[in-house]
Amino acid sequence: MAERRGPCGIGGFGPAGSTGGARAGSSLATGAELEARARSFGGPANSRWLRLGAMEELDGEPTVTLIPGVNSSKKQMCFDWGPGEMLVCETSFNKKEKSETVPGCPFIYIIRKDVDVYSQILRKLFNESHGIFVGLQRIEEELTGKSRKAQLVRVSKNYRSVIRACMEEMHQVAIAAKDPACSCQFSSQVSILSAMELIWNLCEILFIEVAPAGPLLLHLLDWVRLHVCEVDNLLADVLGSENPRKHESFWKLVTILVLQGRLDEARQMLSKEADSSPTSAGMCRILGDLMRTMPVLSIMLGDEAALLEQKELLNNWYHFLVTRLLYSHPTVKPIDLHFYAQSSLDLFLGGESSPEPLDNILMAAFEFDIHQVIKECSIALSNWWFVAHLTDLLDHCKLLQSHNLYFGSNMREFLLLEYASGLFAHHSLWQLGVDYFDYCPELGRVSLELHIERIPLSTEQKALKVLRICEQRQMTEQVRSICKILAMKAVRNNRLGSALSWSIRAKDAAFATLVSDRFLRDYCERGCFSDLDLIDNLGPAMMLSDRLTFLGKYREFHRLYGEKRFVDAASLLLSLMTSQIAPRSFWMTLLTDALPLLEQKQVIFSAEQTYELMRCLEDLTSGRPVHGEPDAQRLQDDDIETTKVEMLRLALARNLARAIIKEGSLEGS
Numbered sequence: 001m002a003e004r005r006g007p008c009g010i011g012g013f014g015p016a017g018s019t020g021g022a023r024a025g026s027s028l029a030t031g032a033e034l035e036a037r038a039r040s041f042g043g044p045a046n047s048r049w050l051r052l053g054a055m056e057e058l059d060g061e062p063t064v065t066l067i068p069g070v071n072s073s074k075k076q077m078c079f080d081w082g083p084g085e086m087l088v089c090e091t092s093f094n095k096k097e098k099s100e101t102v103p104g105c106p107f108i109y110i111i112r113k114d115v116d117v118y119s120q121i122l123r124k125l126f127n128e129s130h131g132i133f134v135g136l137q138r139i140e141e142e143l144t145g146k147s148r149k150a151q152l153v154r155v156s157k158n159y160r161s162v163i164r165a166c167m168e169e170m171h172q173v174a175i176a177a178k179d180p181a182c183s184c185q186f187s188s189q190v191s192i193l194s195a196m197e198l199i200w201n202l203c204e205i206l207f208i209e210v211a212p213a214g215p216l217l218l219h220l221l222d223w224v225r226l227h228v229c230e231v232d233n234l235l236a237d238v239l240g241s242e243n244p245r246k247h248e249s250f251w252k253l254v255t256i257l258v259l260q261g262r263l264d265e266a267r268q269m270l271s272k273e274a275d276s277s278p279t280s281a282g283m284c285r286i287l288g289d290l291m292r293t294m295p296v297l298s299i300m301l302g303d304e305a306a307l308l309e310q311k312e313l314l315n316n317w318y319h320f321l322v323t324r325l326l327y328s329h330p331t332v333k334p335i336d337l338h339f340y341a342q343s344s345l346d347l348f349l350g351g352e353s354s355p356e357p358l359d360n361i362l363m364a365a366f367e368f369d370i371h372q373v374i375k376e377c378s379i380a381l382s383n384w385w386f387v388a389h390l391t392d393l394l395d396h397c398k399l400l401q402s403h404n405l406y407f408g409s410n411m412r413e414f415l416l417l418e419y420a421s422g423l424f425a426h427h428s429l430w431q432l433g434v435d436y437f438d439y440c441p442e443l444g445r446v447s448l449e450l451h452i453e454r455i456p457l458s459t460e461q462k463a464l465k466v467l468r469i470c471e472q473r474q475m476t477e478q479v480r481s482i483c484k485i486l487a488m489k490a491v492r493n494n495r496l497g498s499a500l501s502w503s504i505r506a507k508d509a510a511f512a513t514l515v516s517d518r519f520l521r522d523y524c525e526r527g528c529f530s531d532l533d534l535i536d537n538l539g540p541a542m543m544l545s546d547r548l549t550f551l552g553k554y555r556e557f558h559r560l561y562g563e564k565r566f567v568d569a570a571s572l573l574l575s576l577m578t579s580q581i582a583p584r585s586f587w588m589t590l591l592t593d594a595l596p597l598l599e600q601k602q603v604i605f606s607a608e609q610t611y612e613l614m615r616c617l618e619d620l621t622s623g624r625p626v627h628g629e630p631d632a633q634r635l636q637d638d639d640i641e642t643t644k645v646e647m648l649r650l651a652l653a654r655n656l657a658r659a660i661i662k663e664g665s666l667e668g669s
Helices: 031-041 047-051 120-138 145-176 180-209 215-227 230-239 250-259 263-276 278-293 304-309 317-328 334-349 357-366 370-380 385-396 411-423 430-438 444-452 460-472 476-492 496-505 509-526 532-536 539-544 546-562 566-578 584-598 607-621 632-637 639-668
Strands: 077-081 085-090 093-097 100-103 108-112
Touching (some): 180 215, 215 317, 304 317, 334 357, 370 385, 385 411, 444 460, 546 584, 566 584
Antiparallel strands (some): 093 100
16 A cells, blocks of 8 residues: 655654654654653643543553653652653662662653743744734634634634744754754654644634535645645646656646646646647547536546545545545535545555544544544644644634533633643743733633742843733732742842842832841941932832831931931931831941031030930940840940940030020020
């Protein structure tokens, strides 16, 4: 029998495909290998499919998947799941002595759940389709009547154009690759992308356009012409030769064109033969007339046995199916498609081989079993992109409304959640995942909250993106958590201004107090403030904590002093101490700040204010220790502090005398 090829002749899609089985570490796999690996490691064929309503039949136990270099019969293994990958390591120990053990193997294996998100080319597929998906959700309310169907078909074609563009780019990369292994891997991905478009196109014809008998065949002819593209390659090869009619594949090409229903092109090829060969001109003219007058979409009696004899030229069973329908059953009804599809598959395979995954998917589509199509695709494909977007589109076509899952979601939402979770494993594609979560009404919000907390905030720019997303969605707890993390990072890097800004944004009073203390400590050590703009513009934010209020007011005292508004500065300084806002550990600094005001020529502090300052000084040096702060004895024993205290007492006494005299003279006048 003929070699079985995938769409466009680029490679197989299953165990018998020309690309072979799965490779270690590859994101591509086929048949049982892919299903087993995906079930074991959380890929699209994950056992969570057991939860899907109508598909509640139990799968068998997953096949054990071996990790290269690991002998599980001799080594103990442990594993731990992450958001998008699993870590596996050996835990067996070799005993040297009773009290000492050493690990048997130092290696850690990383098994990724959605490796396709790391492909540069597939990233374009994810990015482009994201815009189509969001656009579809936004126009949902506008879709009504006939315009609704036309719009949904247009959306479907947009998805397919993105798949095809990605496939063509991947094909060019495969051709240019110098490493045979890389070229083979890219070719495998091309094969899968080609199969994805083939399946999507068929679903578009059967489920979205819902073509009736007659037009259905025309759509299927276009489907085959688009996806069995070896014909176009052969046509270009023949026509590009010096003498097309003498090309060894000339009559093969004519036959294939007839089998695909491309009769006008076949007649053009025959006319070339007739023009250059008088002996065959009559035969070519008769054949041309037959093709020109062949009835279309009416009763025909094609010889199916004769068609089957051309199996070598038909490539695959679905090509044979459409040719068979064209010449034997052109008015086939959609409801009868599955009968002809199954018999075409059986005739084409002839019992020599079993159906491949692609065969099963297409057959499920011809049987109009949407749920089986989705399930088979989930098992066969290496990521959730295809099933998530196709299911969403079919859901907008009102074809999946009755298929709810028992854990509070439906099939559309379940698949979108899985796809979005995979995107969150990537350092930048996670931003696309946010929108997919947004359009999952049941579980999207809580899923987004869980995933957003796991994003590594490697840069402040990335953190700001995450923060903006959380703020737009009123995710208060996540906003506070992110701000706290950034505040702690800033403190560790001694960026106090940034730390204070983040703690204010988080509305974290305790952390704002901690950062404010650091500001005050730095001021005591350096004699000046850093990040003055931030402190000067705290505004209402300074009310977040008493310490932050004190920091803002203390900075205001310095500003008033700098503007030579000494009376206002003195009043503010005294209020900071008497209102108990200022920490006791900072009182000596405040009293020291009062010294220049006490030494001014004019009297700044009134007698009453001076008494208050004297009382504060005596409280500080009276021997009543405060928990966590230097006690009075330590102050008295410190020569520098003792000198400061004596200077303050002298300055306060002099100021008191001057204030009494001034106030007495004012009363006397």
